[in-house]
Amino acid sequence: MSxxxxxxxxxxxxxxxxxxxxxxxxxxxQITTPLNGRFLLAxxxxxxxxxxxxxxxxxxxxxxxxxxxxxxxFGPVSYHAYGYxxxxxxxxRNNERQARSWADRQGLALVPQPAEGATR
Numbered sequence: 001m002s003x004x005x006x007x008x009x010x011x012x013x014x015x016x017x018x019x020x021x022x023x024x025x026x027x028x029x030q031i032t033t034p035l036n037g038r039f040l041l042a043x044x045x046x047x048x049x050x051x052x053x054x055x056x057x058x059x060x061x062x063x064x065x066x067x068x069x070x071x072x073x074f075g076p077v078s079y080h081a082y083g084y085x086x087x088x089x090x091x092x093r094n095n096e097r098q099a100r101s102w103a104d105r106q107g108l109a110l111v112p113q114p115a116e117g118a119t120r
Contacts, residue, residue, distance in 0.1 A: 037077035049083040 025033060043049050049068040053060045058070040067090070069082040084090040103110050 037075075039077070039079045041079060041081040043081050043083045044087045045083045046085055047083075049081050052081050 025031060041052075043052060046062075046066070046068040049070055050060055052058070053070040056072060058072065060068050060070050062068055066085045067083065069080060071081070072079040100110055
């Protein structure tokens with residue numbers, strides 16, 4: 001996602017919110033800082049992550065499934081850009097994992113639906 005495709009009002013509001021959050025944390029030292037200072041940037045595809053990394057002179061890393069990610073780091077805070085070899089396939093696998101997990105918790109099992117026209 002390029003900054004030109006982003007709503008400028010939304011971008012300005014996000015930046016102002018990050019600054020306001022930092023000021024609030026600084027003004028309230030009794031508040032514990034978040035354990036994870038990671039902002040996520042879903043770029044959906046590996047080529048988009050690779051282009052983002054090239055534009056900002058970053059290294060791309062790939063997970064065991066071949067999905068790409070890169071980080072822009074600011075001390076303990078990072079801007080984590082990530083994508084997938086095949087985003088649609090990733091969504092399908094994730095949906096299936098969630099459905100199977102729900103079924104397991106309910107004491108159910110998912111079984112394939114009979115092919116259309118098949119008799120039982």
